[in-house]
Amino acid sequence: MKSIFKSKRLSAEKVLIVCAFFIAACSNQQQSETPADQIQVAGTMDAELTAPPNVPLPVRNREAKKLIVNMEVLEKEGEMTDGVSYVYWTFGGSVPGSFIRTRVGDEVEFHLKNHPDNKLPHNIDLHAVTGPGGGATSSFVAPGHETQFSFKVINPGLYVYHCATAPVGMHIANGMYGLILVEPEGGLKKVDKEYYVMQGDFYTKGEYGKTGLQPFDMNKAIDEDADYVVFNGKVGSLTGDGAITANVGETVRLFVGNGGPNLVSSFHVIGEIFDKVYVEGGSMINEDVQTTLIPAGGAAIVEFKIDVPGTFILVDHSIFRAFNKGALGMLKVQGEDNKTIYSGKQSEGIYNPEGGSIQEMPGESDIPEEAVAQSLSDRMELGKQVYSRTCFACHQANGEGIANAFPPLANSDYLNADVNRAIDIVLNGKSGEITVNGVKYNSVMTKQVLSDEEVANVLTYVYNSWGNNKTEVTPAMVKSRKTGH
Numbered sequence: 221m222k223s224i225f226k227s228k229r230l231s232a233e234k235v236l237i238v239c240a241f242f243i244a245a246c247s248n249q250q251q252s253e254t255p256a257d258q259i260q261v262a263g264t265m266d267a268e269l270t271a272p273p274n275v276p277l278p279v280r281n282r283e284a285k286k287l288i289v290n291m292e293v294l295e296k297e298g299e300m301t302d303g304v305s306y307v308y309w310t311f312g313g314s315v316p317g318s319f320i321r322t323r324v325g326d327e328v329e330f331h332l333k334n335h336p337d338n339k340l341p342h343n344i345d346l347h348a349v350t351g352p353g354g355g356a357t358s359s360f361v362a363p364g365h366e367t368q369f370s371f372k373v374i375n376p377g378l379y380v381y382h383c384a385t386a387p388v389g390m391h392i393a394n395g396m397y398g399l400i401l402v403e404p405e406g407g408l409k410k411v412d413k414e415y416y417v418m419q420g421d422f423y424t425k426g427e428y429g430k431t432g433l434q435p436f437d438m439n440k441a442i443d444e445d446a447d448y449v450v451f452n453g454k455v456g457s458l459t460g461d462g463a464i465t466a467n468v469g470e471t472v473r474l475f476v477g478n479g480g481p482n483l484v485s486s487f488h489v490i491g492e493i494f495d496k497v498y499v500e501g502g503s504m505i506n507e508d509v510q511t512t513l514i515p516a517g518g519a520a521i522v523e524f525k526i527d528v529p530g531t532f533i534l535v536d537h538s539i540f541r542a543f544n545k546g547a548l549g550m551l552k553v554q555g556e557d558n559k560t561i562y563s564g565k566q567s568e569g570i571y572n573p574e575g576g577s578i579q580e581m582p583g584e585s586d587i588p589e590e591a592v593a594q595s596l597s598d599r600m601e602l603g604k605q606v607y608s609r610t611c612f613a614c615h616q617a618n619g620e621g622i623a624n625a626f627p628p629l630a631n632s633d634y635l636n637a638d639v640n641r642a643i644d645i646v647l648n649g650k651s652g653e654i655t656v657n658g659v660k661y662n663s664v665m666t667k668q669v670l671s672d673e674e675v676a677n678v679l680t681y682v683y684n685s686w687g688n689n690k691t692e693v694t695p696a697m698v699k700s701r702k703t704g705h
């Protein structure tokens with residue numbers, strides 16, 4: 221009985237293998253029969269264009285078409301971050317510009333319109349174009365005019381487009397870049413969520429956070445001394461309400477570009493591993509990648525399956541750019557925990573290298589030789605040290621916070637309203653929606669591991685700085701929040 225069953229299964233397998241081989245051979249042959257440049261187009265359609273972080277619908281198995289792209293250049297003022305504005309030059313009104321989705325063999329008829337209110341001529345160089353200048357000379361257009369040119373997309377991949385009008389660097393630095401995707405025959409594999417993320421570096425007369433309308437600074441741009449490094453054109457475009465979302469069990473595909481003009485991105489998602497990376501946006505697939513390099517004027521497609529819920533932070537892992545220049549976004553995931561894949565914190569001890577083991581957290585009395593503040597000014601001094609060690613990265617040097625991500629501690633009505641609540645936040649961390657000075661935040665502050673003395677000192681420092689209400693917090697107050705009396 222057993223042996224019969226076995227041989228039957230084997231023969232079934234053989235049949236399958238033969239079939240698979242046959243299909244593979246057929247489809248290979250088909251591809252080599254029609255080179256991409258000779259694929260015939262069937263009909264005309266208008267291209268769907270989308271602003272980030274959205275992408276147009278997948279091509280799936282539609283036939284190659286004549287694809288009409290209507291792109292309008294708009295020079296317009298926008299917000300770089302809270303209180304800071306900037307005159308962006310845009311393709312389609314957004315930075316990065318509208319996403320264009322095509323398939324191999326499409327013939328793109330590109331209409332570039334320069335709005336009559338604009339001040340400058342512009343053009344477009346698409347890296348997906350095979351031809352001199354990538355379309356730049358053919359598309360050069362003055363304000364109040366429209367140009368037209370066409371091209372056939374031959375190579376599949378994810379490509380950058382950008383303005384190439386002199387001074388080229390300045391046009392790119394002001395936001396004139398975006399992505400065009402060329403899908404292979406039959407389309408990319410179906411995934412649950414797709415998003416458009418593009419990094420860019422900005423150079424302003426005032427340093428990071430200097431308020432008002434900030435002009436472009438050519439000297440800083442030449443020195444590659446960026447004030448802002450951001451995803452999707454501004455600080456916080458992908459945090460708070462702008463965060464991209466997914467559910468546990470879904471597959472996510474990110475189309476990631478880098479407009480530059482200068483910096484190379486070390487793109488990373490904290491707490492995720494890219495199952496697949498289409499290296500440099502091309503056809504080579506790398507697997508199990510932590511951080512992928514995205515050159516200025518280049519792109520990558522990254523894909524991963526979501527296994528656990530939580531907030532996953534997108535960064536340029538040149539990490540000061542993330543925490544001090546804006547290159548930080550969020551992917552918020554909802555769904556069931558999976559404690560095998562990620563447990564959450566199970567226990568906490570003190571790591572003692574000399575003992576060579578993890579030890580239990582000592583009781584308060586065992587904490588060795590901690591400096592104890594004797595006066596308010598001691599407390600301020602010691603509190604400032606804790607602040608620059610612990611809180612600074614998120615709440616920033618002068619408690620100003622980061623728009624849409626980290627609330628301000630300077631002049632914070634939320635802080636000043638309730639000292640016990642503030643102590644609890646530092647002791648236990650905080651998540652969920654809160655309103656600080658009329659602005660909503662919905663993010664996560666992790667629990668801070670500090671002694672009662674340190675909590676007292678840092679909060680005293682915060683309360684006695686930047687226009688707050690000068691409360692003094694003592695270790696006894698902190699202790700009573702822990703013990704409840």
Ligand SMILES: [Cu+2]
Nearest residue numbers: 342383385391
């Ligand atoms: Cu331009």
